[in-house]
Amino acid sequence: xxESWAIETTELRKSYGSTEVLRGLNLQVSRGSIHGFLGKNGxxxxxxxxxxxxxxxxxxxxxxxxxxxxxxTAGVEIRRRTGFVSEDKDxxxxxxxDQIVRFTASFYPRWRSDLQQHYLQAFELPVERKVKxxxxxxxxxxxxxxxxxxxxxxxxxxxxxxxxDPAMIxxxxxxxxxxxxxxxxxxxxxxxxxxxxxxxxxxxxxxxRGRTVIAGALDDLRERYCRVQLVFDGEAPHPVFRxxxxxRVNRQxxxxxxxxxxxxxxxxxxxxxxxxxxxxxxxxxLKEIFLETVTSEE
Numbered sequence: 001x002x003e004s005w006a007i008e009t010t011e012l013r014k015s016y017g018s019t020e021v022l023r024g025l026n027l028q029v030s031r032g033s034i035h036g037f038l039g040k041n042g043x044x045x046x047x048x049x050x051x052x053x054x055x056x057x058x059x060x061x062x063x064x065x066x067x068x069x070x071x072x073t074a075g076v077e078i079r080r081r082t083g084f085v086s087e088d089k090d091x092x093x094x095x096x097x098d099q100i101v102r103f104t105a106s107f108y109p110r111w112r113s114d115l116q117q118h119y120l121q122a123f124e125l126p127v128e129r130k131v132k133x134x135x136x137x138x139x140x141x142x143x144x145x146x147x148x149x150x151x152x153x154x155x156x157x158x159x160x161x162x163x164x165d166p167a168m169i170x171x172x173x174x175x176x177x178x179x180x181x182x183x184x185x186x187x188x189x190x191x192x193x194x195x196x197x198x199x200x201x202x203x204x205x206x207x208x209r210g211r212t213v214i215a216g217a218l219d220d221l222r223e224r225y226c227r228v229q230l231v232f233d234g235e236a237p238h239p240v241f242r243x244x245x246x247x248r249v250n251r252q253x254x255x256x257x258x259x260x261x262x263x264x265x266x267x268x269x270x271x272x273x274x275x276x277x278x279x280x281x282x283x284x285x286l287k288e289i290f291l292e293t294v295t296s297e298e
Contacts, residue, residue: 006031006154006186007052007064014047014058014210021047022058023210029188029203034180036197036204036218037190038290044210045190046087049158053079065153080108083147087159089139093132097125097142101149110151119145122175137168144172148179155180157189161196173200198286208294218286225284228267230256230276239274243267248292259284259292 007029014022021044029035039045050056052064054075065081067074092100101120105111120127123141134142140160147155160176161169177200180187191197197204204221206214214221225247230236236256241249245262256276260267264281271279 004030005063006033007035007062007188009048009051009060009062011060012048012051012058012062013060014044014051014056021210022051022060024060025207025210026212027205028215029186029205031186032184033203034177034187034201035189036201037188037207038194038197038204039190039192039207040294041192043207045192045207046158048207049084049156049190052156053082053084081153083150083152083155085140085143085147085155085157085160087162089136089143091131091139091143094130096128096130097134098127100131100142101127101146104146105149108150112149112151115149116145119148136163137165137171140164140168140172141175144175148183153185155185155187155189157187159191160189161191161193169196176200194287194290204286206290206293213293214289221286221289222283225259225261225289226264227282227284227288228258228260228264228271229280229282230258230271230274231278232256232275233277237274239270241267241270243270259288 005028007027009025009027012022012025025044025048027048037045047056051058051062052069054069054072057070062069064078067078069075069078092103095103101116123145125138125142125145131139131142144160161172164172173196176187198218201218203217204215205212232254234254236251236254238251241258243260243263243266245260246267247259247261250257258267258271268279268281
């Protein structure tokens, strides 16, 4: 595993009964990146995370921080060096905030007391309040604080903003960005909310039905993908494009829309040969790439 990868998986496969959840998943997460992990509900995101943390076993290979996730001894070390926030924000409800902070700190030799004080104040966490009395937003901030303070090299966040209102989502996302800029660590976070991934991620992997369909730096994906829209005087034809990288072709009345991720010049050459009244090349955002790619796989 190259030093540049914080996470790398090769041909991960996992089934629950007759349901195949991971179908040869390949994943690479660069050290120092904020890496968004996108997929529809049921695509295999949570199972992937559980595999990386040694909470479930899958065939294939998974390495985290250079360690084999399938090895029990290595799994302990991975969890020691990783801050994890689950979608359910699993916390000990019977404790107060002060008690759960001291309890968690006792397991981590690299616990950062300076960050503890900073986030207790920044997140306005009332230390004497019981965890069970916290709002969903406060539970999320407490879970993030416990992850931030571990002295971790890697943060793994599973749907960290699930169930939050827009203002709280913005606060949580900005706290992640600020923490990463100060501490220089890697963040791998799963989500089905494309806007939040596009807001803070610099790399993204999109999975569908247990396998990777798109991966890369977000800026590179925006540069690589485009939409070519053709308008004809009459009904649009039914062409078969031969250029590399055609993702999807939509035809509606006089308009033919082509999502391309390859040789743009070759696509335009074929498009103009169809004799359209107009040809426009338009940029696409991550949401369009996600929806078109996932849909084309079905």
